[in-house]
Every structure is written in structure tokens, then in C-alpha cells.
Amino acid sequence: MSQPAALTDLILERLAPFPRSHFLSAGDLNAATTPPLLDLADAFVDFNRQSSKSLDLMRGRTVMNLFFENSTRTSASFEIAAKRLGADVTALSPRTSSTAKGETLIDTAATLNAMKPDVLVVRHGASGAAALLSQKVGCAVVNAGDGRHEHPTQALLDLLSLRRAFGDVGGLTVAICGDIAHSRVARSNVSMLQMMGARVRLIGPPTLVPGDADRWGCEVFHDMREGLKGCDVVMMLRLQLERMEGALVPSTREYFRFWGLDREKLSWANAGAKVMHPGPMNRGVEIDSDVADDLTVSLIQDQVEMGVAARMAVLAALSARLDGDAA
Amino acid sequence: MSAIAILNARLLDPATDYDGPGAVLVEDGRITEVIHGGGAVAPAGVTVIDAAGLCLSPGLIDIRVKTGEPGAEPKETLKSASLSAAAGGVTTIVIQPDTDPAIDDPAMIEFILRRGAALGLVNVRAAGAATRARDGVHMAELGLMDEAGALYFTDVDRVIANTRTLQRVMSYAAAFNALISCRPADPWLSEGAVATSGELATRLGLASAPAIAERIQLERDLALVEQTGARFLVDQVSTEGALETLARARAKGLEVAASVSINHLCFNEIDIGDYRTFYRLDPPLRPESDRQALIEAVRDGLIDAITSAHAPAPAEDKRRPFAEATPGAVGLETLLPAALTLHHEDGLELLDILRPLTQGPATLLGLEAGVLKAGAPADLILFDAGAPVVIDADALKSKSKNSPFDGRRLQGRVLLTVVGGRIVHDTR
Numbered sequence: 001m002s003q004p005a006a007l008t009d010l011i012l013e014r015l016a017p018f019p020r021s022h023f024l025s026a027g028d029l030n031a032a033t034t035p036p037l038l039d040l041a042d043a044f045v046d047f048n049r050q051s052s053k054s055l056d057l058m059r060g061r062t063v064m065n066l067f068f069e070n071s072t073r074t075s076a077s078f079e080i081a082a083k084r085l086g087a088d089v090t091a092l093s094p095r096t097s098s099t100a101k102g103e104t105l106i107d108t109a110a111t112l113n114a115m116k117p118d119v120l121v122v123r124h125g126a127s128g129a130a131a132l133l134s135q136k137v138g139c140a141v142v143n144a145g146d147g148r149h150e151h152p153t154q155a156l157l158d159l160l161s162l163r164r165a166f167g168d169v170g171g172l173t174v175a176i177c178g179d180i181a182h183s184r185v186a187r188s189n190v191s192m193l194q195m196m197g198a199r200v201r202l203i204g205p206p207t208l209v210p211g212d213a214d215r216w217g218c219e220v221f222h223d224m225r226e227g228l229k230g231c232d233v234v235m236m237l238r239l240q241l242e243r244m245e246g247a248l249v250p251s252t253r254e255y256f257r258f259w260g261l262d263r264e265k266l267s268w269a270n271a272g273a274k275v276m277h278p279g280p281m282n283r284g285v286e287i288d289s290d291v292a293d294d295l296t297v298s299l300i301q302d303q304v305e306m307g308v309a310a311r312m313a314v315l316a317a318l319s320a321r322l323d324g325d326a327a
Numbered sequence: 328m329s330a331i332a333i334l335n336a337r338l339l340d341p342a343t344d345y346d347g348p349g350a351v352l353v354e355d356g357r358i359t360e361v362i363h364g365g366g367a368v369a370p371a372g373v374t375v376i377d378a379a380g381l382c383l384s385p386g387l388i389d390i391r392v393k394t395g396e397p398g399a400e401p402k403e404t405l406k407s408a409s410l411s412a413a414a415g416g417v418t419t420i421v422i423q424p425d426t427d428p429a430i431d432d433p434a435m436i437e438f439i440l441r442r443g444a445a446l447g448l449v450n451v452r453a454a455g456a457a458t459r460a461r462d463g464v465h466m467a468e469l470g471l472m473d474e475a476g477a478l479y480f481t482d483v484d485r486v487i488a489n490t491r492t493l494q495r496v497m498s499y500a501a502a503f504n505a506l507i508s509c510r511p512a513d514p515w516l517s518e519g520a521v522a523t524s525g526e527l528a529t530r531l532g533l534a535s536a537p538a539i540a541e542r543i544q545l546e547r548d549l550a551l552v553e554q555t556g557a558r559f560l561v562d563q564v565s566t567e568g569a570l571e572t573l574a575r576a577r578a579k580g581l582e583v584a585a586s587v588s589i590n591h592l593c594f595n596e597i598d599i600g601d602y603r604t605f606y607r608l609d610p611p612l613r614p615e616s617d618r619q620a621l622i623e624a625v626r627d628g629l630i631d632a633i634t635s636a637h638a639p640a641p642a643e644d645k646r647r648p649f650a651e652a653t654p655g656a657v658g659l660e661t662l663l664p665a666a667l668t669l670h671h672e673d674g675l676e677l678l679d680i681l682r683p684l685t686q687g688p689a690t691l692l693g694l695e696a697g698v699l700k701a702g703a704p705a706d707l708i709l710f711d712a713g714a715p716v717v718i719d720a721d722a723l724k725s726k727s728k729n730s731p732f733d734g735r736r737l738q739g740r741v742l743l744t745v746v747g748g749r750i751v752h753d754t755r
Contacts, residue, residue, distance in 0.1 A: 206498040206555070222502035247495045250459070250468040258470050258502075 007047050008055070014040040015057070017321035022134045022141040023314055025150040026191035034159070034196065041160050041306070041313035048084070048309055058087035058319045064117040065091040066108075067144070068124040073279060073304065074144050074154075078121045081311035085319070090117075105129060106136055113137040119318055122146070127184075140318040148182045154278055155188035157310035159196060161302050162233060165274055170197030175227055175269070176218075177203040178237035178259060178286050181210050185278045186237060190216055203227035204259060207248040224259050228268040235276040236261050239286050252285045262288040266297070274299050330354040331748065332369035333709065336378035340385065341682035342698035351383060353705040356748035361699045376743070378709055384681055385697050386418025386706035386744065387662060388688040390454075390478075390586065391562070391634035393655070395726075396442070398427025402727045403639035405439070408659065409448035411724040413752040415660035416741035417635070418706035419450040419688075419696060424461070425483040431456035431467040433475035440476055448751050449744075450696070450706070454479045457496050457507060463487045466496050470503050478692045479506035479560060484609055488514045490547060497557035506584075506692070508560035509548050511569055512610060516540035521650045522611045527596050534650060538613065542568040549576045552583060560691065561585040563636065565610045567620035574629060584691050585629065587621050587683075588636035589658055589665045594618070594731060604645045604652035605731045608636075622673050625683060632688040633680075635662040639727030657725045661732045667712055667739035677712065709743035709755075716740055 019033040029037065047053065063082040067075050075091060082089045094108055105124070112120065119140045122130045127147030134141040145151040162169050174193050180186045180202050193200050194217060202213050203221045214220050221227025228234060239255060249255045256262075261275065275291055275298045283289045292298055331353040338349035338361070350367035352360040369375045389412065395402040405422070412420050422439050424430035430439060436453050443451020455477035459465040469480055480500065487493040487509065500507050513536075520536030522528035528535035545561060549572065552559045564570060564585050576583055588608075596612040606612060624630050638655025645652050658665070666684060669675045689697025696706045720733035744752035 206502050207495045211498075211554075247458075247464060247466045247492045249499075250466045250470070254468045254471045257474075 007043065007050070011040065011043045011047065011055070014043055015316055015320055017324045018314065018317035021321065023152055023318065024131050024134060024141065024143045026152050026155055026188045026195070028152065029156075029192070029195070031195050034192070037156070037313050037317060038160055038163055040317065041156070041309045042164070044309035044312040045160075045164075045306065048305070053084050054086065055084060056086040057316050058082065058085040061087045061118040061319055061322070062116070063087045063089045063119045063121065063315065064112060065089065066112070066120055066122045067091070067093050068122075068129070069145070071123055071144070073307070074123065077304075077307040078142075078144060078311050081308050081315055082119075084308075085312055085316055087119075087315070105132065109133045109136040113139070118322055119315060140322060142314060142318070145184050148184050148187070150188045151184040152188045152192075153307070153311055153314055154185050155192040156314065157303060157306040158189055158235070158276060159192055160306040160310050161276065161299050164302070164306070165299055166232065169193065172198045172232045173201065173230055174198050174233040174235060175201045175203050175231040176235045176237065177224065177227070177261065179208045179239050180204050180213060180237070181208050182240065183237050189235065190218060201227050201231065205249060224265055225268045228265060231269040231273055233274050233276060234261060234266065234269055236287050238278065238280065239282055256285055260284070260286055260288060261291055263290055266291055273297065276300060276303060279304065330370070330373035331376060331705075331745070332373045333376045333378055333383055333707070334367055334369060335365070335380060336383035336709065337380055338363065338384070338699060339382050339677055339681055340699040341678045342686040342700070344678060345699075346678055351699060351707065353707070353745070353748045356705055358699065358701055358703050358705050360701055376709070381742065382677075382710050382712050384708055384710070385685040385699055386708050386746065387416050387684045388419040388694065388697055389417045389635050389637065389659065389662065390421040390632050390688045390692065391423060391588070392420040392637040392659065393423045393425060393639065395639065396426065397438075402641050403725060405442050405451060406446055407724060407726045408637070409443065409446050409451060411657070411659040412449045413744045413746070414724050414741065416663045416708035416710060416744050417449060417659050418708070418744060418746045419452060419694065420659070421478055421692070422451060422453045423483050424454055424456040424481065429456045429461050430454070431459050431461070433468060433471040436472050436475040436477050447749070449746050452476070452478050454481050454508070456480065457482050458487065458492065461485050463489060464492055466492070466499060469496070469500050469505055473503045473505050479508050481508035481562060484510060486510055486512050486514045486544065490551070493548070494551050494555060497551050497555040497559070501555055501557045504558060506558045506560055508562045510562045510610075511541045511545035511548060511564070512536075513540040513543045516543070520611065521607060521654075522599065523596055523613050525596070525614060527599070531599070531602065536611070538566040538568055538617070541566045541610065542572050545569045545572050549581060549583060553581055559583050560631070563588050563591070563610060563634070564624070564630070565591045565613050565621070566617050570620055570624050570629065577629070584631040586632040586634050587625070587630050588634050589662055590636060590656055590731065591618065592621055592625065592633065592669060593665050598731070599649070602649040604647065604649055605656060605729055605733065607649055607652045607654050608656060609654035622669060622675065625669070626675055626679055628682070630683050630687070631691050633666060633683040635659050639725055640729045641727050642729070645729050656729055656731045657723060657727055658730070659725065660723050661718055661730060661737070663710060663741055664716055664718070664737035664739035665732060668737050670712070671738050705745055705748040707745040708741055710739060710741045712739055714738065714740040
């Protein structure tokens with residue numbers, strides 16, 4: 001299969017070892033190491049738009065997708081990313097295997113480690129699970145979401161989407177709206193956006209915004225219209241169903257009235273403001289279809305596309321680091 | 328709408344601390360002019376009412392009124408409650424959400440407001456439930472009810488026992504600057520209790536709760552208020568201990584409002600006597616020292632609202648053994664004469680009594696009424712503060728006659744009730 005040599009060369013030119021041996025949180029990157037990674041991801045975006053999308057940067061390497069929590073898009077995104085880089089991919093959902101029989105996370109890690117994977121992509125319901133695994137295995141670990149702690153590749157792909165839409169993330173005002181308290185996406189994004197010089201606001205009902213969120217260096221708003229004034233980006237979060245029916249929010253219709261993004265509330269943001277959502281969306285709960293499907297304002301489909309490219313960049317960089325360690 | 332001039336009155340306006348001769352002019356449902364001093368002359372063409380020196384004050388605002396509509400219409404409807412309020416000089420009533428079904432969604436708020444307005448009597452407003460069906464677990468649609476006109480949120484007599492639920496309700500309500508109201512009563516200490524622990528309850532053999540049950544719960548509620556920044560109303564303070572807790576919280580700068588029921592200002596536990604069920608109240612009646620402390624709290628301005636705690640119960644629910652009788656008493660029509668008793672017998676100034684019946688609740692709930700000033704709604708009452716009356720429960724306009732004041736000699740008679748410039752009660 002032939003590639004336009006220029007694009008492959010560009011990828012090779014931009015490919016540098018990942019700055020850490022694992023990618024567990026936004027803190028593993030900084031303002032100096034993030035832009036080159038985004039540049040690499042940018043090249044993968046163009047690469048992925050070709051009809052032939054196969055590279056051999058990870059040939060011979062084994063990537064293991066270990067998803068303790070349900071996931072369709074993130075696990076597919078990682079799987080496609082790894083396959084396009086030429087890696088062998090194994091997907092495991094341990095909910096249905098040995099952990100159900102009582103095996104501990106560390107036992108599972110030891111077992112899998114003995115099979116010598118090169119990269120372990122982990123999603124787990126407990127905060128800190130990915131970090132724990134990383135201490136027990138010999139391979140690189142990528143955190144694909146741990147409890148309500150972090151989801152760093154999501155934040156990276158969001159940065160990529162924003163950079164492509166606005167040119168530069170620095171100076172943007174980004175409102176993250178909804179269930180901040182339970183969102184790993186919010187935590188990773190707050191760190192990464194601030195790292196890149198964006199101003200971050202948090203908007204949501206007091207029951208869904210942590211009481212000390214103002215100490216994250218964010219402005220907190222409970223009135224969505226007030227909070228959206230002057231924003232360039234509105235990043236909506238998914239409201240989990242179990243939170244709606246609990247005592248955190250009275251009902252979906254009330255949530256939509258006050259914190260659901262519709263055309264009217266969006267009009268309070270700056271002209272040309274973009275809308276994001278990590279998916280999957282609850283239409284009519286946190287976001288109106290009218291806004292979500294309007295490609296002139298919505299970056300939601302872009303985010304999915306950027307997801308594959310950003311994860312290719314992370315996997316390729318980690319693999320390059322492994323190559324470097326071996327050499 | 329025609330213009331009215333009420334001349335030669337003794338104006339009593341707690342908002343301006345004015346107690347003296349004067350006149351009030353009304354047009355198009357609003358007060359157009361308040362004249363202090365005598366000798367005011369009515370403009371030509373207006374209906375003149377000569378008050379002949381009687382008291383003219385803002386109409387009373389009662390923030391805790393239960394009815395049976397919807398769900399238990401035989402005990403009280405919005406109409407019978409409104410008629411009762413008009414006769415008692417109460418120009419605004421706030422319906423409690425413990426109806427059947429509970430007032431826990433915006434449609435129910437609209438139902439009450441619409442039905443109340445259609446009666447054309449007094450201002451009928453509503454409080455919403457804090458949790459769905461007052462279940463103490465699932466937060467009700469506070470934001471939507473707030474938009475629909477709910478004045479505050481409460482589960483009424485049910486205590487939200489789960490602290491986490493209440494924390495979330497308070498925290499959520501803060502986004503709307505909505506007022507949350509809770510009854511302070513430790514649910515475990517109060518379980519099954521019908522009297523206050525003490526010598527009397529022991530002698531009568533009644534299940535009782537210690538007075539500290541109130542303070543314990545209040546301490547919890549206030550700690551949550553401090554943490555969440557919610558606006559909060561303590562519903563029906565009844566013990567000295569709780570008053571001390573309240574005063575301490577206020578001294579710390581916590582903005583907390585408090586109400587007290589007229590019953591707890593007028594009666595003490597001795598009134599239970601030989602198991603008189605009309606004195607079976609919730610919270611139960613307290614020792615005289617608590618009553619005295621409550622009166623002092625009214626004098627000191629610690630109390631934002633005096634309520635009638637109007638709770639109609641038909642005779643069949645009251646003619647039972649004490650512990651099985653439904654708690655509560657009707658109170659709309661007796662609210663003013665009972666409150667005036669505190670002036671005649673307990674030495675409270677008239678303005679100090681009227682403040683938590685007018686300006687206090689108006690300020691708390693953000694109502695325009697409750698003051699005598701140009702531009703305010705013409706919700707006014709004319710009353711004779713000294714007229715002796717004997718309360719006859721059977722003559723009350725409420726559908727239920729469970730009045731603990733039945734047969735009591737009180738002083739004070741409402742002669743005229745004006746709501747939005749319309750005369751809704753006139754016994755001059």
C-alpha cells in the first residue's frame with residue numbers, strides 16, 4: 001500500500017518519544033510537551049482522511065484494551081488508532097471475565113503483564129485505578145478514564161479540536177457545563193485548557209459543581225446565561241441518568257430548562273462560539289438537537305474524528321519511547 | 328376601579344414605625360397616598376370611609392396555611408380558607424404543599440394560584456414541596472416551581488431526615504436564591520410524641536419528646552445553611568433552647584429567618600388539661616417558660632413571621648383519644664384577636680406584634696404588600712384593637728371548627744378587609 005510520502009514523512013518528522021512512560025493524567029504533559037504532540041496528531045488527522053490508513057509505526061507491538069467499564073466509542077477509538085499504527089490489539093472487558101470471579105485488579109494486572117503487552121489502555125470505575133496498574137506492570141499504561149478522576153486523551157482531543165477551530169487555545173474562554181462533580185472529562189480539561197492559557201468557567205447546579213471548584217482557578221456560575229456571557233467555547237458534559245433521578249437534580253425537564261444548552265442560551269455566548277460534547281449525548285437533557293446537529297457551531301463530530309488522531313499520537317509517542325528504551 | 332379614602336384612622340405601620348393619626352388614599356388597587364396627622368380631606372368623587380379613630384394597618388400575611396384542596400375538600404377548600412382569611416384580616420395566605428397530591432411541581436403551583444385568584448377574595452400564594460411527594464428523598468422541581476411562583480419550599484411537618492438529601496436541596500436551591508423552610512424536630516426523638524417531656528406528660532401518660540429534639544435538629548439545619556449558603560426559614564420555633572441556637576447563629580452573621588405559630592405564643596402545655604384534643608398541636612405545646620421566651624423573641628425582633636399555623640381538621644379527626652387525634656388547629660380568623668392578646672395581656676407594643684404579621688413575612692418572601700406606602704398594593708385592614716370578643720368556633724367561616732380559642736374571651740375585631748383596593752369583608 002502506497003502512502004503519499006510527504007504525509008508519512010511529516011509524521012515521522014514530528015514523532016518524538018512521549019515525555020513520560022505512562023499517560024495517566026493531564027499532568028503528564030505540560031505547556032512545552034503538549035504542542036508537539038498536537039502537531040503530530042494534526043498530521044494524523046490528514047493521514048486518516050486518506051483512503052489508505054495503514055502505518056507500521058507499532059508493528060510487532062501489542063496493545064491491550066482493558067475496559068472495566070462499558071464503553072463503545074473510546075474503546076473503538078483506541079482500537080482503530082492502534083490498528084492504524086500497525087499494532088496487534090486485544091480487547092478485554094474484565095467485567096465479564098475473571099474480575100467477576102473475584103480476581104483483584106492487581107492480580108489481573110499481573111496476569112496480563114505476563115502476556116507481555118506493550119501498551120495497556122485502561123478504563124476503570126475507580127479513581128486512581130490506572131495509576132495503580134501502572135505501578136504493577138512493565139508496559140506503558142494509558143488512562144482511558146478512571147472513575148471521576150481523569151480522562152486525559154479526551155482533553156487532548158478537545159485541545160486538538162479547539163486548536164483546529166480557533167488556531168490557538170490561549171486566550172479562549174471556555175465554559176464547561178453540567179455535571180462537573182462526577183466528570184473526569186471536566187477535571188482533565190480544566191488542567192489542560194489552563195495549561196494552554198485558556199480561561200475556564202464551570203457552570204452547573206450547585207449540587208453538580210464541587211464546592212471548592214473555585215480553587216481550581218475557575219470562575220463558577222450557577223446561572224448558565226450569566227456564565228456563558230463572553231465565552232468562545234461551550235463544552236457540555238453528559239448528565240448520567242442515575243444522577244437525574246437521584247436527589248442531585250429534580251428532573252430532566254428542569255435540568256434542561258436551566259442548564260440544557262439550547263439556541264437561546266447559546267446566544268449569550270460570544271458570536272461564533274463553538275459547542276463541544278464528549279458524547280454520548282442526552283438530547284433534550286443537556287443539549288438541544290438543534291444546537292448539537294448544527295455543524296456551523298457544533299464541534300461534536302470533529303471531536304470524534306480528532307479522538308482517533310489524538311490517540312494515534314499518544315500511542316505512537318509511547319511506542320517511540322519504548323523503542324528508545326530498548327535501544 | 329373606584330378610589331377609596333380611609334380617613335380619621337389610627338395608622339399602624341411597622342415598616343415606618345408609625346403609630347398615629349392619619350389617612351390612606353387608594354386607587355386602582357394600590358395605595359396612592361399615606362397622610363400622617365389629622366385633618367386629611369378626601370378628593371372629590373372617592374368613596375370615603377370614616378375610620379373614627381380605629382386602627383388601620385397593612386393586611387396580615389400568613390405564611391403557613393393548610394387547606395384540603397386538592398385531596399381533602401371536606402375539611403377546607405381554597406374558598407373556605409379565603410373567606411376565613413378575609414374575615415380574619417389576613418390579606419395574603421401561603422398555601423402549604425402537604426395536599427393530596429402534594430404541591431410538588433409547577434402545574435400544581437399554577438393550579439393553586441389560578442384557583443385562588445378566581446375566588447377574588449384574598450391573595451392566595453403557595454409554597455412548594457422540597458422533595459417529590461414530600462418523600463424526603465427525591466428533590467422536587469424547585470427551579471420550575473420557583474418560576475411558577477412558589478414563594479418557598481418545605482416538606483411542611485415532615486422532617487427531611489436524610490442529611491444528605493437536605494444538603495442537596497439547600498445547595499441546589501441556592502442557585503435560585505430560593506427559600507427553604509424546615510421544621511426543627513429530631514425525627515427519632517419526636518417519633519410518636521404528642522407532648523413535651525416533663526412532669527405533665529408523665530402524669531398524663533402521654534408519649535413525649537424532650538424539648539431538645541427541636542434544638543438538635545435546628546443545629547443540624549443551621550450547619551447545612553452555613554455550608555450551602557441557602558436562604559433558610561426555621562418553621563415554627565417553639566422552645567427556648569432553639570431560640571438560643573437561632574440567636575447564636577444570627578450573631579455569627581448567618582441569615583436565617585424564623586417563624587412562630589400564634590398557638591405557641593398564646594398557650595402552654597397546661598392547656599392540654601384533661602386531654603383536650605384541640606390543643607393537640609405539632610410541635611406540641613411547651614412549658615410556660617418557653618412561651619415567655621417566644622414572646623421576648625417577638626419583642627426583640629428575632630421572629631420574622633407569626634403564623635396562624637392554620638390546620639383544619641374535621642371533628643371526627645379531633646374527637647379521639649389525645650394521642651390519636653389529628654394535630655393542628657384552625658387559626659385564620661382568630662389570628663388578629665389572639666395576637667392582640669399579647670398586647671393587652673403580655674405587654675407587647677402593637678407595632679412589635681404587627682411587624683411579624685405584615686412587614687416581616689413580606690420582606691422574607693419578597694412581597695410588595697405589608698406596608699402603608701404609596702405604590703404598595705392596597706391590602707389593608709381596619710380593626711378595633713380593644714373590642715371584646717368571645718370566640719365561637721361554630722361561627723368560623725372555615726369548614727373545620729377545630730379552634731383551641733373556642734369559648735375564649737379575646738380583644739380585637741376586624742371590621743374591614745381590603746385586598747387590592749376591593750372590600751372583601753365588612754362588618755362595620
